[in-house]
Amino acid sequence: MKDWFSSRAKRVQISGIRKMFEMAGPESINLGLGELDFQPSDLAMDSLAKAVREGYNHYGPTKGLPELRKILAQRLSRYRPDVEIDNIIITAGGTQGLLVSAMTLFDHGDEVLVPDPGFVIYQPHVIMCGATPIRYSLRFESEFQPNPDEIEELITPRTKAIVLNSPNNPTSGILDAETIKAIRDLAMDNELAIISDEVYDEIIFEGEHLSMLNADYDNVVYINSFSKTFALTGWRLGYLAASKYMVNQLAKIQYYNIACPPTPLQKAIYDVMSAPTNKIQERVDILRKRRDAIVKRVNDIPGFNCLKPKGAFYVFPTFDHSISSEDFAMELVKAGVICAPGSAFGKGGEGHLRFSFANSLEMIEKGMDIVEKVAGSIPRRK
Numbered sequence: 222m223k224d225w226f227s228s229r230a231k232r233v234q235i236s237g238i239r240k241m242f243e244m245a246g247p248e249s250i251n252l253g254l255g256e257l258d259f260q261p262s263d264l265a266m267d268s269l270a271k272a273v274r275e276g277y278n279h280y281g282p283t284k285g286l287p288e289l290r291k292i293l294a295q296r297l298s299r300y301r302p303d304v305e306i307d308n309i310i311i312t313a314g315g316t317q318g319l320l321v322s323a324m325t326l327f328d329h330g331d332e333v334l335v336p337d338p339g340f341v342i343y344q345p346h347v348i349m350c351g352a353t354p355i356r357y358s359l360r361f362e363s364e365f366q367p368n369p370d371e372i373e374e375l376i377t378p379r380t381k382a383i384v385l386n387s388p389n390n391p392t393s394g395i396l397d398a399e400t401i402k403a404i405r406d407l408a409m410d411n412e413l414a415i416i417s418d419e420v421y422d423e424i425i426f427e428g429e430h431l432s433m434l435n436a437d438y439d440n441v442v443y444i445n446s447f448s449k450t451f452a453l454t455g456w457r458l459g460y461l462a463a464s465k466y467m468v469n470q471l472a473k474i475q476y477y478n479i480a481c482p483p484t485p486l487q488k489a490i491y492d493v494m495s496a497p498t499n500k501i502q503e504r505v506d507i508l509r510k511r512r513d514a515i516v517k518r519v520n521d522i523p524g525f526n527c528l529k530p531k532g533a534f535y536v537f538p539t540f541d542h543s544i545s546s547e548d549f550a551m552e553l554v555k556a557g558v559i560c561a562p563g564s565a566f567g568k569g570g571e572g573h574l575r576f577s578f579a580n581s582l583e584m585i586e587k588g589m590d591i592v593e594k595v596a597g598s599i600p601r602r603k
């Protein structure tokens with residue numbers, strides 16, 4: 222039989238989170254969600270309908286609608302005052318922003334440092350570009366801060382870039398100022414690009430978000446998305462920001478990727494972003510209550526240990542039961558709760574489960590009743 226498939230297709234596997242969803246029954250309580258349970262605002266929905274009626278249905282510029290890019294440049298000036306419209310490209314979600322960055326920067330023979338545990342698409346993107354992912358660890362004991370000394374040891378003459386993610390999926394850790402400075406210095410000394418995934422930057426419960434854009438380093442590709450901030454995951458729209466010399470190359474690859482981002486959706490998001498108020502703070506307040514509830518419930522389960530997230534909407538507790546995270550998650554799915562096994566995010570995620578609190582308080586409480594019961598039936602390590 223003919224070998225149809227590229228080495229690229231053969232080298233990447235289906236995500237371990239998908240497996241859980243495929244096994245789940247229709248009545249399951251979903252604590253595996255990577256998206257908010259809210260609907261978009263009325264303004265977002267009305268603006269989209271209006272944009273379509275007004276004729277925003279054709280191809281647009283590859284880098285995206287100028288009016289939206291302008292408003293995004295203004296937003297990003299809070300991190301870096303010299304960000305301008307020419308630094309911005311609108312993408313088809315953070316996912317596609319990450320892919321176009323990978324395709325523009327990574328090559329055969331390159332090594333790319335990725336977090337472990339880390340969001341499930343970083344490693345496949347590196348592999349799809351023929352490069353090699355090299356994992357750096359995020360540890361519970363250090364509140365999931367990367368260790369710059371470990372990163373330094375992993376750098377070789379082949380290292381091309383480092384992928385950072387703050388606030389982080391799955392750990393909900395956020396980068397502190399000292400770590401940002403140390404990693405930026407390493408990148409500068411070794412001429413590495415930094416891909417900084419900041420799609421949860423508006424979902425912060427304590428303190429303020431520290432962006433890599435603010436790190437005074439020009440070789441950063443900043444990735445963001447409208448998915449999490451505005452509960453618009455299905456709209457598939459995001460954006461990236463980078464130095465102009467990078468944007469020119471990124472835009473070239475972007476044209477061959479998607480030609481242009483979806484026109485009516487960009488117009489609707491522009492309307493949402495130009496409105497005097499949005500629902501972000503209201504939603505963060507709701508999420509904070511859910512976070513407090515889930516952290517308490519998880520820490521009340523014997524054998525579980527859970528940090529209080531400062532951002533994003535996941536808890537990533539350790540457990541000391543004699544079972545792999547995948548088998549544990551399977552047991553939970555059978556009992557009616559969907560969550561993600563830590564191992565789905567890399568070897569470093571073993572011994573953890575990821576529960577999302579992007580679900581109602583009622584569902585969190587019900588789900589945790591089940592988790593507590595299932596955990597009680599699994600023997601613990603000594």
Ligand SMILES: Cc1ncc(COP(=O)(O)O)c(C=O)c1O
Binds near residue numbers: 313459
């Ligand atoms: C850390 C991180 N980056 C990027 C994305 C991609 O989001 P989207 O493609 O919906 O913008 C996600 C989605 O879960 C994520 O968790």
